[in-house]
Amino acid sequence: MGWKPTLRPLPSGPALVYSRPMLEVRDLSVARGGVPILQGVSFSLGPGEALVLRGPNGIGKTTLLRALAGLQPPISGETLMEEGAGAYASHADGIKAQLTVEENLAFWARVHGQEVPEDLYEAFDLTALRTRHAGTLSAGQKRRTGLARLGVTGKPVLFLDEPTVSLDRFSVTLFADFLRDRHLAKGGAAVIATHIDLGLEAPEMDLTPFAASPEASGGADEAFL
Amino acid sequence: MSIWEYANPKKFIATTTPLIPWAFGLAGAAIVGALIWGFFFTPDDYRQGSTVKIIYLHVPSAMMAINAWVMMLVASLIWLIRRHHVSALAARAAAPVGITMTLMALVTGAIWGQPMWGTFWAWDPRLTSFLILFLFYLGYVALWEAIEDPDTAADLTSVLCIVGSVFAVLSRYAVLFWNQGLHQGASLSLDAEENVADVFYFPLLLSIAGFVLLFIALVLYRTQTEIRVRRMRALLARSRRAGTREARA
């Protein structure tokens, strides 16, 4: 998955502009439990761009994000991204109940070779909770800690699977502000699967048209049909 | 025409179906022939008397117990390297046959051991090694059974088979170090000095050939069953998928 320069037509005119997208997905097909569920997914994201994935439950948003993050191999197609540029987050956010908020974030920061920025606590309204053990937090507070983890990965491309589960409206705003001001504004990109409106100016992509047909090839069972 | 074409499930079934009855038939003829020859037309051993005749079951089953594991190891490697489903399913199909052979070797060994050594069980290196092999088989089969997704199960059992093979060999040497044992030398070996006498040797060879054929027949047959189970699973998954699409549309 190295860099490949690509020619991309700009929507404004016929001129071809040489550009380097941060993430380019070409004709990707993915399977869940060995059964193809999405086929022919293509899109590309440049610096500062986000894409919101939509579609009914079970359409394959989680599977697509896991494939993009490199957790599972796709059936076919390619994902072009700088090696190790992506960070993945799902609603299971790996926050340890026995560690304090600070210790949790410091751990993930060290894993990614980063420091915890001081204003990160403020950005997620965690300042008062810093020394609290994560086990004593409410579900929403814990979730905010999990999302604050994204601020210490230092990765330019984020793959977010339902990041706003169990967040109240205020926290959703905090998170949307974080994404807009601290990530996208600094040249990052994000692919987000969500059911609610984050208030981001981002294109949405409905995955329903990409649902794999029952005859789609490439599943683990293909040889047996 | 490459050998890998037989890794296609349909081709595999089409090719092996006519072979299976022949393999079973020849295996039965060889084993029955060897047992009759061995039981009625060979003399008693001058030291062991007629108890020696269990050799026609004990040695072939012990050999196949090990060979089955080796075959599983090779099939696992093929699966990991070339991702041929039939290979993974053949490894799965061979395991219960291997367990049966191991148990047979242990039981016939115990029956033979009672008159010879005065005990059904001794912690002799060979017996102990087979007991350990039996445990490895159990773990392998249990892992296959525990995992729902067939490809995940194939991957994990293959990794276990490779690691297990290394540790099985280590255990063999550890057990030899631990106890020198009562067991007689190998019945068959390239070193002619150690071999059993010719009069026992030929029916034994016939019996071994029968066991090899029986193993091949059973593994082919069971692999076909595994392929069909997998095919049913695939068809069910596809129809379920078509169902949800219709419901959505």
Next chain:
Amino acid sequence: MTALLLRDLRLAVRAGGGFGLGLAFFLIVIVLVPFGVGPGAQTLTLIAPGILWVAALLAALLSLDRIFALDWEDGALALIATSPLPLEGVALVKAVAHWITTGLPLTLAAPVLGFLLNLAPPAYPWLLATLALGTPALSMIGTFGAALTVGLRRGGLLMSLLVLPLYVPTLIYGAEAVRRGAEGQGAGTPLMLMGGITFGALALLPFATAAALRVNLR
């Protein structure tokens, strides 16, 4: 890597981390043995090396399923797998953390428990040496078993079935070295053979463990 090690150690010693349970289990098994075989000092001396090793092995087995299960349940394992840490290194670090919280305390406690079983005096240094050298292999092999069964409900029992046969060579050499030490013979050979298994396991099993984790995370 050190961050992961420190976090795992911290989690182990905090409330609910289960640190010390293995040690307590070791103590209880050793206390139960004389009730089973009788208090005769000679019998105990005879069986002490083997019992100490088997009990230490079972105590190490007890905490194996926690190695990956907790990180699996709360999603941390998937996040670690997508982080810059190589999964092979993660596997090794997990085994080291398990050894520090289980194998090391067992090794240090074993001589004390040796008194309870009337272990022959010349065997003590061998007991300490074999456990110090052998328990890392138990942790590493166990980490491999834990990786194989991480995604399974009720994986614990299955894991014991997978891991215990793999423990056979380590147990044989370890207990044999202590036994020879107790009889005043040289026990260097089994000790070195066991060391070979330990270093071989530490060198190679992280790769198998990482492969199993990748398959389970798919």
